[in-house]
Amino acid sequence: MGNREDLLAGARTCLFEKGFARTTVRDIATASGVSMAAIGYHFGSKEALLTAALTAATQEWGTELARALTATDATEPDALRRFAARWDTVRESITAHRGVWSATLDALSHTESREQLAATTPEAQRGLAGLFEGMEDSDPEASRRVGTFYQALLIGVAAQLLIDPETAPTGTDLAEALHRITAPAGQTATAG
Numbered sequence: 001m002g003n004r005e006d007l008l009a010g011a012r013t014c015l016f017e018k019g020f021a022r023t024t025v026r027d028i029a030t031a032s033g034v035s036m037a038a039i040g041y042h043f044g045s046k047e048a049l050l051t052a053a054l055t056a057a058t059q060e061w062g063t064e065l066a067r068a069l070t071a072t073d074a075t076e077p078d079a080l081r082r083f084a085a086r087w088d089t090v091r092e093s094i095t096a097h098r099g100v101w102s103a104t105l106d107a108l109s110h111t112e113s114r115e116q117l118a119a120t121t122p123e124a125q126r127g128l129a130g131l132f133e134g135m136e137d138s139d140p141e142a143s144r145r146v147g148t149f150y151q152a153l154l155i156g157v158a159a160q161l162l163i164d165p166e167t168a169p170t171g172t173d174l175a176e177a178l179h180r181i182t183a184p185a186g187q188t189a190t191a192g
Helices: 003-018 025-032 036-043 046-071 079-096 098-107 111-119 121-133 140-163 171-182
Strands: none
Touching: 003 025, 003 036, 003 046, 003 098, 025 036, 025 046, 036 046, 046 079, 046 098, 046 111, 046 121, 079 098, 079 140, 079 171, 098 140, 111 121, 121 140
């Protein structure tokens, strides 16, 4: 690996161990085995490096999640049961990649990272619409709306899992809530 790749790997290690806010330039230099000056040369700032490392980790997580969701029973004809199974898979993935999610939520409070993350939001929303609903970009507005729904749900579930995994919603909890919200009055079928 070159200095740039070493810095990204070191920043990733620091993000997962210390978080965005507590990671210092010295921490990254030590973890990567690269000089502190190289951070400025390759990335401009510690925040830009941390954001790049977090973006890469999030993209890797998304790729892994896509594989896991594909393996989830996609043949389930009942939409609510399929929704519940997918969200149980999402929960498992968030739990397994707690560092990515801790760092993501930590980064949201930092102006520079928040601006860089905001720039990737439309792509993330399109990706989520495609991942969960198989939506293509043929209807960008519908894709955006569906993507924002899944993004809000994903961030909310991740935050709840980080705060208190015991009370965070299961896939069935989410499916039943969605059903109650959208079902005609008096209809009581469940996802479980």
